Amino acid sequence: MLTIPDTLLARLVPESAAWLDDALHEAVAAPHAPGPRRMPAWELRFAEAGRRCGSPENAEAARVLLLRAARPGPATTVRLFQQGASAERRAVLRALPHLAITPEEGVPLIEDALRTNDTRLVAAAVGPYAAAHLPAHAWRHAVLKCLFTGVPLSVVAGLADRSLGDAELARMLGDFAAERTAAGRSVPDDLRRLLAPTAKES
Amino acid sequence: MRIFDPHIHMTSRTTDDYQAMYAAGVRALVEPAFWLGQPRTSPDSFYDYFDALLGWEPFRAAQYGIAHHCAIALNPKEANDPRCAPVLDELPRYLVKDNVVAVGEIGYDSMTPAEDTALAAQLQLAADHELPALVHTPHRDKLAGLRRTLDVVGESALPADRVLVDHLNETTVKEAKDAGCWLGFSVYPDTKMDEDRMVEILRVYGPEKVLVNSAADWGKSDPLKTRKVADAMLAGGFTQDDVDRVLWRNPVAFYGLSRRLVLEPTEPGVLHEGNSILRGGA
Numbered sequence: 001m002l003t004i005p006d007t008l009l010a011r012l013v014p015e016s017a018a019w020l021d022d023a024l025h026e027a028v029a030a031p032h033a034p035g036p037r038r039m040p041a042w043e044l045r046f047a048e049a050g051r052r053c054g055s056p057e058n059a060e061a062a063r064v065l066l067l068r069a070a071r072p073g074p075a076t077t078v079r080l081f082q083q084g085a086s087a088e089r090r091a092v093l094r095a096l097p098h099l100a101i102t103p104e105e106g107v108p109l110i111e112d113a114l115r116t117n118d119t120r121l122v123a124a125a126v127g128p129y130a131a132a133h134l135p136a137h138a139w140r141h142a143v144l145k146c147l148f149t150g151v152p153l154s155v156v157a158g159l160a161d162r163s164l165g166d167a168e169l170a171r172m173l174g175d176f177a178a179e180r181t182a183a184g185r186s187v188p189d190d191l192r193r194l195l196a197p198t199a200k201e202s
Numbered sequence: 203m204r205i206f207d208p209h210i211h212m213t214s215r216t217t218d219d220y221q222a223m224y225a226a227g228v229r230a231l232v233e234p235a236f237w238l239g240q241p242r243t244s245p246d247s248f249y250d251y252f253d254a255l256l257g258w259e260p261f262r263a264a265q266y267g268i269a270h271h272c273a274i275a276l277n278p279k280e281a282n283d284p285r286c287a288p289v290l291d292e293l294p295r296y297l298v299k300d301n302v303v304a305v306g307e308i309g310y311d312s313m314t315p316a317e318d319t320a321l322a323a324q325l326q327l328a329a330d331h332e333l334p335a336l337v338h339t340p341h342r343d344k345l346a347g348l349r350r351t352l353d354v355v356g357e358s359a360l361p362a363d364r365v366l367v368d369h370l371n372e373t374t375v376k377e378a379k380d381a382g383c384w385l386g387f388s389v390y391p392d393t394k395m396d397e398d399r400m401v402e403i404l405r406v407y408g409p410e411k412v413l414v415n416s417a418a419d420w421g422k423s424d425p426l427k428t429r430k431v432a433d434a435m436l437a438g439g440f441t442q443d444d445v446d447r448v449l450w451r452n453p454v455a456f457y458g459l460s461r462r463l464v465l466e467p468t469e470p471g472v473l474h475e476g477n478s479i480l481r482g483g484a
Contacts, residue, residue: 037294037295037297037298038294039295048298048300050300050464051300051464059300083295085256085257085299085301086256086257086260089257117258118257118261119261120261
């Protein structure tokens with residue numbers, strides 16, 4: 001049984017904690033039980049987590065827990081992403097490593113999020129699932145997109161391992177730095193930090 | 203001065219508008235779903251639009267320090283196109299979302315049977331989802347349209363004190379007030395209401411349950427009309443507290459009926475190069 005981690009519990013008011021506890025039990029015990037709004041009961045909880053949990057950070061943690069508790073199949077996971085508000089989509093992206101979903105089904109969700117210009121979605125997309133499954137070309141563009149949009153590279157999972165010795169990524173970073181310099185603009189510190197080890201073995 | 207624009211279509215506006223609105227004091231707004239000037243021909247166009255109201259647009263607003271909520275509905279004009287009618291069946295999955303604080307805009311455009319059906323069905327959806335409703339009143343044959351609107355509201359499961367009747371003017375305000383509804387006024391450059399007439403209505407009817415909006419969209423409109431009404435109120439002898447009541451506390455109270463209103467722009471934006479909306483560079 002999934003329980004609420006202490007770090008999250010400490011941030012929830014008692015009413016929110018009780019709501020989440022009920023929701024997790026419901027999601028584990030009866031993930032297909034119909035709810036009051038023509039959707040499974042746990043999916044309504046998933047939608048309303050924001051107004052129940054007090055802050056976007058709490059809501060995201062609660063939604064990831066709900067997904068892990070309900071263990072939706074790939075079709076439901078894809079639908080929750082495609083029909084989700086931004087906060088729901090972020091939770092699906094963060095839960096992907098914990099769900100039974102193949103790369104053929106899960107990677108398109110990552111790619112969808114990386115096509116947006118919503119930095120919160122981009123940041124959620126470059127987690128461990130992307131590190132494990134995103135093909136090289138798409139992953140390099142994800143790193144570059146983070147640099148373009150101001151998403152700190154510290155949120156890119158597996159960055160050091162995947163970038164090490166990646167000559168093509170090093171070339172792209174170098175070209176980007178040159179373009180910035182030619183335009184009289186500063187080169188992001190993150191880029192300099194990444195370029196050094198990337199180039200090491202190239 | 204803090205301002206809440208309770209009805210504005212930011213999808214049609216630029217980042218310059220967001221910047222100017224913030225400078226004028228706008229800190230929160232509600233964007234009701236409406237038509238886009240060009241008629242839609244399929245339900246999928248609505249779903250992409252609703253998703254934008256729940257995704258990209260609040261993100262854009264947050265870049266400029268403005269809290270963005272939305273109202274979701276099949277609008278009256280497009281309720282007349284049978285190709286768009288399936289949208290009604292998909293609304294429940296949107297009405298449970300955190301950022302949705304009302305059903306709207308619903309109401310009458312040409313007062314057709316299809317509009318009767320859509321209005322009644324969506325008032326019921328508002329009642330089912332414990333949401334208030336934003337009800338547009340027609341621009342043509344306005345007084346008759348208002349009376350028919352109030353009749354349908356009266357027959358619905360949604361109490362009048364959870365209904366905001368919008369686009370009111372001198373000829374329609376009294377009956378809407380007597381019905382117990384919240385009273386919305388759209389202030390426009392040429393049509394609808396203007397600042398001075400708005401101040402006069404506030405003198406006659408008082409500030410109770412009165413909301414003022416810019417209803418700015420893709421037509422000739424001005425997203426700063428809320429601030430201009432506030433200035434006209436002060437020039438006309440109203441107090442700062444009156445202004446705060448009409449331009450902030452009243453919309454907060456009305457949309458607060460949803461119990462989903464969050465008045466801080468809680469989702470932090472990241473500025474690209476410190477001063478512009480994110481472009482992604484590609």
